[in-house]
Amino acid sequence: MSTVGDHIDLAEPHMRENLAMAGLDVEYIRATGNTMYFLDENGQEVPVIDYAGGYGALILGHNNPEITAHAVALLNAQIPILAQFSRHTAAIGTAAKLNEIIQRELGDDEPYYAVFANTGAEAIEAALKHAELNRAAKVSALTGEISAAVEAARAAVAAGEASLPAGFQQFDDLAQHVAQHNAELLVRPPLFLALEGSFHGKLVSSVQLTHNEEFRTPFAALAAQAVFVPFNQPGALTKIIEQGRASLLGLVVDGGAVQIVERDFPVFGAFLVEPIQGEGGINEVSAEFAAEIRQACEAIGCPIVVDEIQSGMGRTGAFLASSLIGLRGDYYTLAKSLGGGLAKVSVLLVRESCYRKEFELIHSSTFAKDGFSSAVALRVLDLLEADDGRVYRLVEERGGRLKAMLQSLAAEFPDVVKDVRGKGLMLGLELHDQSDSQAALLRDFARAHILGYVISGYLLRRHRVRTFPTASAANTLRFAPSVELTDGEIAQLESGLRGLCSILRDQDEQALFA
Template identity: 55%
Template sequence: MNTVSADPQLAEPYLLGWLASLGLDVEYVRAEGNTLYYLGENGEEIPVLDFAGGYGSLILGHNHPEIVAHAQQLIGSQTPVHAQFSRHPYANDVAVALNRILRRELGTEENYSAIFANTGAEAVEAAVKHAELDRGLRLAALREELAENLAAARDAVAGGARVAPEAYRLVGVEEREGADGFEALVAEIERRNAEQTGRPPVLLTLEGGFHGKLVGSVQLTHNEGYRTPFAALATPSRFVPAGNAPALKAVLENERATVFDLVVEDGTVSVTERNSPVFCAFVLEPIQGEGGIRVLSEEFAQEIQRACAEVDCPIIIDEVQSGMGRSGDFLASSALGLRGDYYALAKSLGGGIAKTSVMLTRQSRYRSEFELVHSSTFAKDAFSCLISQKVLEMLEADDGAAYRAVRDRGAKLMDMLAGVRADFPDVVKDVRGRGLMLGLEFHDQSGSGSEAIRESAPLLGYTVAGYLMREHRIRTFPTASAVNTLRFEPSLYLTDAEIDRLEQGLRAVCGLFRTHDGAGLTGTAAEAA
């Protein structure tokens, strides 16, 4: 039972109408574990099994009693939220705890510095901003070094040093004797260096990726529907096909920037070619969430690591949805042997209550200047940090029992999904994922014998979500950029009974597709024969 207000609908009214057309416009009044509740016509609570899991934000479930008690204690003790520009030891405690976990999973002694934010998209943008600040500072240092070497070469030529003939050939100017020839060489070097060092930053990311919908992060999101309307507002990204090593190498080679440097050695001036820092970052998800729950292969992850190291392109790993233990490891990327220069964490970091995120930068790349040019009003407050610290303690307790539970529950859920696919290969195209971040992809239904199913094919996953909600009281949604794929991201407390209930719902919907029962799927009147 949803309360209908007499006031005009001004809060995203179009979206509300669309949800209503699918039967998803439910007002939930209570939540616990993997269950949401709404009120029936007589005011009774009606439970809904939640497999959407806050889009991955609820690894510990809705309103975990330990987290709720901790939050109540913090609020009851009047813990300050707005104490900006002061000492925040609780933020450092979270950073220390995160580094302890990263050192274990990455096998490194290098620390990562923490910048806090509120959402995953903000953490991604903070990482990109820091990477660009770092690139700009490296570029400035390179320009200064080139200028110093040029001045030294001029002094050497004035003092009688010879210019190596190969220098003219490398730069592409005609060799001439004397100062005029040298200055012609210098002029071309300066022209080309200015062109190369003045190039805009290159951002690389993967096809199918999703990194948010803010002005900058939306340009890293592959879905054109989200990105194209705002393309003029930010630097566009180069999208690399996931798993395609030759394409990755080709993009890096095509975008690579080089400069000419003058070297004086043994009375001879020569020219050498050097890389210029044009690459801002390579941004990726180890498990693409909105792209259809697609796991990056270990082989391609290692290829990205090698290729980026060769051109000094930092790697930003977006673990907003896949991190915090959801894959069965704290970082999904660590199981791939992938080490990032930056990490973005959010969602479950707040324990389902706090709205918080963090960007981590390895200290060998960290620029302290960033702290003076980037800030956030609500970031790094005591409440969200202390909640995050509690979440990390719970995940790490009992030698990582939470991660073992994710692996166990994820394997059980995956086995069930695989069984549904085996019995309905004509309906289910694929099941994939890791831990408790799993997806089930339906075959395209645009050729169905049911008109209703054919009409629903462009947004198939949402129609299925409406059916599961209406008939089975199960809540899940498709992935935003791959709408034929349903996502399953419950908490680690998922029970066998809850898995069985989902199985019943999925087998029922597969039966509807197989028999072309559009009326059963959509809840409408039976189709005319």
């Protein structure tokens, strides 16, 4: 077991071992903008360009001076950070600002209610809970209607005004047939839809909506049941919905006869969608598939949860990546950059027509909506919106420059680079699989799904560039720097990636591990 100073390292020792193996076990002591610093053996600071960007949480950079000054001012003012069951002015302001931005971007004035949380996965959990609260209310209303219709039919038969359906001699037999069929269906748990390649967190429910089996399978018995929809595949969603549909039985009196009718049962709790998949490999939902999702979900009354935890907050050149493909959500989840790199804060936004006010009483968190993180979030939104959205324009320009460089490398090394994907400052470079490499170490690490981390170690050690593969697509390197990205930082990444591509092209494993 490794040690830190004189202390045994009990914090994720297996992770530390993997970091050491890949050459990534570096302790950073300072960070600003896109640069992080560690100390070399002589105690001198070594700068590293950070393209990991806190997994998308640093759109405004490390220790942004305006956010930092605001945070210090809040603490110096001794604001009440934890004041549960009171008026939270900063949270109210943040919710109002979010509505202002989203309504402008969507071109719709329907408001969204805000449910604050601490992390992205918690916001997803809140979305699942709220969606199930809505579905349960629909089920309750539906069963109430069926019960009333059964009693109306019973009265009509008793009064001699209606006859029973063929095969039933007594009304009680008919009522029991309906009740038994419905009882079997009513105890079934809801199904949630998500895309293949999705990542929605690792908490009890959210992990079941995360497609990666390594994360999901050990906990499959605990929570939400998911059905995964093939990514960007026309017709696949409609087929899954048709296969999953179910009906309750009800009765109607028509033309002097009692008839058995089917009533659509709300099987699906919600459809969770990342407009650009982060951990799945930087995969973009197409506008055509987004339209199919909206149409299919509207047809069955299934709400859409748009997960903008990584792709939102301006990272793609728009506040919501989903707005660029015309995907309208009933729910939105935001986190990561909402905290400005300083605060841990997330939010679930629920469309007014979907919102249930009783949710506020049955769902809560000690640290959600606290005075500090809410005030920081509001300042972040103000900075994003400043100068008529200058940050969004800069993200688009800087992202375009970075993507052009990556595409140039792909053209130069077609046998090494498989694809370049993403928008704005959420980009991915997919490398060809090395599982059949003639170089033993490359082959073995690729088959163990850790070559991406070894490559990251090479880029860090040799080129002072910090990046990592996406969690569920080990051959895809992610690039999520801040909007402060400079041409010099892009050139440093280009130099490192060119060296990497040359090594993989030549199968020079010694150079990679030197």
